[in-house]
Amino acid sequence: MNDPVLRNQVFAAAQNYRPFSHFGGIPVRSNFGHSTFHSGTVKLEKRLSRGLYFNTFYTFSKTIDSQDGDNSGNGVAPITNRSLEKGRAGFDRNHRYIAVINWELPFGRSKRFLNSGGWKHWLFGGYELSWIQTAESGNPLTFGFGGSPYNYYPTFAGNRRPDVVGAPKFDFSQWANGGGDRFTLQNRPATIDINAFRYPGGGACPTTGASTADIARCSFLVGNSGRGIVTGPGLLWSQISAQKNFQIKERLRAQLRWDFQNALKTFNFTGPTTSVDFNNPRTFGKLTDDPRTASLGGQPLMNLTLMLQW
Numbered sequence: 001m002n003d004p005v006l007r008n009q010v011f012a013a014a015q016n017y018r019p020f021s022h023f024g025g026i027p028v029r030s031n032f033g034h035s036t037f038h039s040g041t042v043k044l045e046k047r048l049s050r051g052l053y054f055n056t057f058y059t060f061s062k063t064i065d066s067q068d069g070d071n072s073g074n075g076v077a078p079i080t081n082r083s084l085e086k087g088r089a090g091f092d093r094n095h096r097y098i099a100v101i102n103w104e105l106p107f108g109r110s111k112r113f114l115n116s117g118g119w120k121h122w123l124f125g126g127y128e129l130s131w132i133q134t135a136e137s138g139n140p141l142t143f144g145f146g147g148s149p150y151n152y153y154p155t156f157a158g159n160r161r162p163d164v165v166g167a168p169k170f171d172f173s174q175w176a177n178g179g180g181d182r183f184t185l186q187n188r189p190a191t192i193d194i195n196a197f198r199y200p201g202g203g204a205c206p207t208t209g210a211s212t213a214d215i216a217r218c219s220f221l222v223g224n225s226g227r228g229i230v231t232g233p234g235l236l237w238s239q240i241s242a243q244k245n246f247q248i249k250e251r252l253r254a255q256l257r258w259d260f261q262n263a264l265k266t267f268n269f270t271g272p273t274t275s276v277d278f279n280n281p282r283t284f285g286k287l288t289d290d291p292r293t294a295s296l297g298g299q300p301l302m303n304l305t306l307m308l309q310w
């Protein structure tokens with residue numbers, strides 16, 4: 001559709017150019033999508049002996065698909081050829097490492113030290129220490145845009161994505177040196193350079209101050225940015241616990257347990273803003289979400305639990 005007159009007609013009354021103009025969006029569920037998952041895992045395990053157990057594994061994987069969910073088949077590709085939307089899945093994590101270690105301290109009854117029982121066992125025996133360490137690479141990021149001075153087809157014809165004119169990458173290195181006020185959105189360092197993107201049309205289309213000729217030339221274009229082209233922030237998550245076990249009677253036991261989530265106090269975020277807007281560039285690439293409490297990747301949290309078992 002290179003006819004500017006027809007383009008403007010579609011822009012002015014897009015509903016009239018749907019296949020059935022008297023209907024809005026009609027969901028269709030079928031096997032249009034396609035996904036692929038490949039992985040390899042290396043595992044190292046020590047079975048329980050002398051009170052020590054650990055299990056650790058590393059997985060290298062890649063997940064690609066044309067859509068992430070059963071009902072999320074939107075994109076820039078037509079529904080008749082969903083393979084044009086195939087890319088890294090939004091939940092893909094290339095690298096994942098998990099280690100679990102548990103150590104029963106060698107004190108108390110039937111242990112190496114202070115094994116005479118009695119008050120020594122009650123005071124020094126029954127202790128366990130545990131550590132769970134998780135490290136994962138980030139999920140892919142898909143970019144859109146806003147604030148463009150140009151006209152585009154309605155979003156039901158496809159998602160709007162920018163042009164890639166550089167080498168965008170996620171850079172978290174400046175966060176630690178961002179100053180004491182880096183938790184204020186406007187003062188946070190940008191993790192992605194907005195200059196790696198342009199509105200559809202690349203560098204030939206001005207980002208601001210577009211003339212009438214620019215609008216006619218740069219409207220109704222489609223960007224070349226694909227799905228999942230940049231890897232977002234990773235995850236570093238530590239959990240430690242200490243517990244004291246009591247054998248009260250043959251069938252009655254008690255446990256006093258202390259758990260510490262995010263013991264290393266690391267910052268874990270879901271991802272930065274990904275809408276390219278040259279009218280408001282200071283918000284692009286900024287991390288906007290705070291770690292949530294009591295969830296994987298959340299803020300430090302301690303729990304003290306007393307449990308009875310019978």
